[in-house]
Amino acid sequence: MIALLLRDLKLAFRAGGGFGLGLAFFLILTVLVPFSVGPQSSLLSSIAPGVLWLGALLACLLSLDRLLALDWEDGSLDLLATAPVPLESVVTIKALAHWLTTGLPLVLVAPLLGVLLNLPVAGFFWLVISLLLGTPALSVIGTFGAALTVGLKRGGLLLSLLVLPLYVPTLIFGAEVARRGAAGMETTTPLLMLAGITAAVIALLPFASAAVLRVNLR
Amino acid sequence: MIALLLRDLKLAFRAGGGFGLGLAFFLILTVLVPFSVGPQSSLLSSIAPGVLWLGALLACLLSLDRLLALDWEDGSLDLLATAPVPLESVVTIKALAHWLTTGLPLVLVAPLLGVLLNLPVAGFFWLVISLLLGTPALSVIGTFGAALTVGLKRGGLLLSLLVLPLYVPTLIFGAEVARRGAAGMETTTPLLMLAGITAAVIALLPFASAAVLRVNLR
Amino acid sequence: MMPDLGKYAETVLSAYVASLVLLAALVLLSLWRGRRMRVQLNELEDRIRQDG
Amino acid sequence: MTISAKANAIWAYANPKKFLAASERVLPFFWISSGLCLVVGLTWGFFFTPDDYRQGSTVKIIYLHVPAALLAINTWFMMLVASLIWLIRRHHVSVLAARAAAPVGVVMTVIALVTGAIWGQPMWGTWWAWDPRLTSFLILFLFYLGYIALWEAIENPDAAADLTSVLCLVGSVFAVLSRYAVNFWNQGLHQGASVMRIEAVTGADTQEKVSNVFFFPLLICIVGFVLLFVALVLYRTGTEIRARRFRALLARERAGA
Amino acid sequence: MTLTVTDLTIARGGIPVLQGVNLVLRPGAALVLRGSNGIGKTTLLRTLAGLQPPVCGTIRGADETIAYAGHFDGIKPTLTVSENLTFWASVFGANGIQPALDAFDLQQLAMRPAGSLSAGQKRRLALSRLLVTGRPIWVLDEPTVSLDVAAVSMFAAAVRAHLAGGGSALIATHIDLGLSAEVLDLGRFRAKTRPVADFDGDFL
Amino acid sequence: MTLTVTDLTIARGGIPVLQGVNLVLRPGAALVLRGSNGIGKTTLLRTLAGLQPPVCGTIRGADETIAYAGHFDGIKPTLTVSENLTFWASVFGANGIQPALDAFDLQQLAMRPAGSLSAGQKRRLALSRLLVTGRPIWVLDEPTVSLDVAAVSMFAAAVRAHLAGGGSALIATHIDLGLSAEVLDLGRFRAKTRPVADFDGDFL
């Protein structure tokens, strides 16, 4: 198990910068927003928490399509499925590796990008908290989507179509926390909901992912 | 040449719905924006042109990573490079196929999504015009990026990183046209710039793409 | 016979037209595909039976 | 007949051949009765009901909007049940019925969205608002699209059945979650569920007589839509069964060669 | 561990390809599967390895005892040869990769990224993984593809050593491996097509 | 078209692998390349096909005359067998796929999506493509991988017909193809490592 985690992390680093790329996407997206909606700082500051959450979500999403596909293409997944480790823990480890290489760096860099978008001072803390609680759910749900579409060439866009609706509750509560935090309002309810979703998803979804993966290996 | 175009279109259709998926991504992205920035319709209507341009751009971007990669992985690109067709026309045809399956549908569906985001009535016409002029440039530039990163496993994010900065001028002028149009202002200057960029890019970039592809095939 | 729809005539009529067109398209497409499938399957079964 | 024997008798129709024979027998009834109900209900509603004093003639849209909206949700529910039956009892017909129902659900969702949007223009002054009811319909539409796209994308029919069924299951949970999330995110303009208290919907005076004016044709329309749904799903399931057999025979013929 | 297969029917893409397969593989024995292209060798081996369910029939003795090596190598191009092997060794709980490296003469290549190996070198790496699984039954699908003569004899030696240690091997191949093993031709198990009228729950 | 290679040096990943390669391939002749795994067969063939530049030396007669078939098949899984072939036929301007289908007995499989073929069937499809290129020089990298005995002899027959028609073939392989052809062992061209002191423009 540890071996699998270490291997995945190592692969992520070797593949040209590892988590650097997720971060870069996040950064570029944040930079493109002022280009597309215009540079008024009041407008930017009011959409900043939402844009940052959306950017983090998309950066997660984009790194999903190779989460299992590479292992499937070169036959590693066949071998892992016949190895003495339950497939449930394989997918959990994969989700964890994905979070460590994508979600966590996004959380850490989000405050910096908040500066670019004029995020109100009160918002930084809540932005980080909400991302920290929410991104694990994004990784786990994404792993489920990746397991569904593994083995489909050009599965990338299908993956987005399947995963994005599943991301809706996490996004709503996460962005709500960040938005309320930035506006200096009460955040307890959405924060609890966000934490609840993350916990439930981590506890239950790996079983679905493993089941789906077994079907795809046939 | 025609054979290559037809094959690419056929492959796009066979691969689960072809252009449907790019559209779906665009739709979902548009739906997620209000979830993240909040539902106030005045806010949404002021960011609508920018969001729609950004959405179209990302939908283009996401479909790039398989533009050449699949042909590279299974050896087709090796064979095409040794076939009696110049690599320049191969990349041009690939870009054309990409535009037909991704860019064009996005242009056609953008007005519908404008409704969701409360785009001002005056903006619809200019949104469509700017996308129609701009998306071909996105496909051609994207093909260049795909040629640069072909052969890299997990190239998806690297591709985004390379291509997004190249998309900046197109995005700026395109979104500017849409934004000014929606606000009822003069649009001639950015429209001319946009058309100029597209024309120049179509005329010149295929040579660079072919050169880069040759290096990657070594 | 046409009832007076007042100032909302366009609204009501467009809603009816859109819905009925969608419903009709669904039914017709279903029937068309069903017919075609039936024919194709029969042809195939006959062909296989002839081959033995 | 004992209860278990009865249950077995039902499962017998999960055999594709029996299902085809049985559905062929009952289909004419459903087609005709749904056509009748729709013609009667819509004609009554369109021609013979008064305008609402506040909404004017737009109230006539209700005869399409409400039945479509009801079916849009319940189609997904039916797909969920059918998917569960496939996952537990592995009856092919049930999962094919889910597959056959999905496009019907999509069309119903689109009708609800389109009539709603058209209605919204005079009532709320906008085609679209991010009201929770409307928003969750949009999300439901996305779930339908994902489900159909997954069916289309996978070659192996049994694998596709398994994967789409799990997606339907997981998707249902997330759809419910989204519904709560959206409610929390934005309180809306749309009226609450009140089919049974139509006067509250129309805002007309609250006497039974007036509400019945709208209520009976609406009820007939709902029945018509439901019958149409049943007919369509039975018919389309038959098509899916034939398509499945067609592919299997074709594949076998090619493999044998 | 004796692998016993009784009356197995297997299908690919919903169509039965082999029917009534019976075979017994005892410790110390090797069995070579032959059969023309597309007869169903790969499908049979994947079924035995537990990657797909059989249509009917039973497989005994296959639980956590099989090491499978298929058409694809499962090699990560960015990891070095020894990192690739070490990973599989720790997944299977083996304690050293040295014997595996020695058996396929990978010592020289150990520090090279696996992506820069030639086709035959990659294959040698894939085969050496069998040694770190510690599993008694090897199930191999065309193991000698791309191997040169020297490497084929390394492979034969590795199989013989495995058999001598009480292991067993089931090998699908088209060419001669230089092993003295029983040969099973799958041609006689080719699935018979059912009559069309027989429209049952399987749609066939 | 005679293919003439003079004093060729080729490199892979910046390291020279073969040095001073000389060979002449006349119309009607076949040449079999042999050499242990990793000697540089694939690299040589890709250089001849024009996919990578040589370090030094000259190649004459290779312009638009070579049909290359490498380790990868270049087959689109979602297209049918005949669609795959038709595509390549129209790229190369050939006018019919029938001879190609016949030569490799693909008639029965013609309407199947190529993704559902077995390993050997895919290989047959990849080889049949050579016939639609209309090119005189075939450059083949381990063409018989995964092929059964019958398919290998189909392949040999196709090569013989090609040679009889004035074509030529250069084939890298480890196993016997049943062709009477000259054999060139690449072992003697193995690049010599330069002394370390000799630090020139190549950093070596």
Ligand code: HEM
């Ligand atoms: C695009 C937008 C809309 C969507 C997706 C939508 C959705 C729905 C749904 C799901 C229902 C079923 C309610 C139930 O019985 O549980 C419903 C009912 C209803 N809708 Fe809409 N609606 C939309 C727009 C509108 C508009 C603009 C109006 C009018 C002002 C409207 C008026 C009604 C009425 C009167 C009912 C029946 C009362 C009820 O049962 O709740 N809807 N709608």
Ligand SMILES: Nc1ncnc2c1ncn2[C@@H]1O[C@H](COP(=O)(O)OP(=O)(O)OP(=O)(O)O)[C@@H](O)[C@H]1O
């Ligand atoms: N996805 C699929 N759908 C339908 N048929 C398939 C599919 N995959 C493989 N087949 C068919 O199943 C049969 C068995 O394939 P399999 O790969 O097991 O053959 P094999 O004996 O390993 O052949 P080879 O020696 O060429 O590797 C073949 O006839 C093949 O065409």
Ligand SMILES: Nc1ncnc2c1ncn2[C@@H]1O[C@H](COP(=O)(O)OP(=O)(O)OP(=O)(O)O)[C@@H](O)[C@H]1O
């Ligand atoms: N990207 C790379 N970087 C460095 N060395 C490489 C790279 N790719 C291949 N090599 C080395 O170049 C040499 C020649 O490889 P090549 O693939 O040409 O061998 P081959 O003769 O085709 O072998 P095989 O019979 O195994 O296919 C090998 O020693 C290989 O390890």
Ligand SMILES: [Mg+2]
């Ligand atoms: Mg095989």
Ligand SMILES: [Mg+2]
């Ligand atoms: Mg080679």
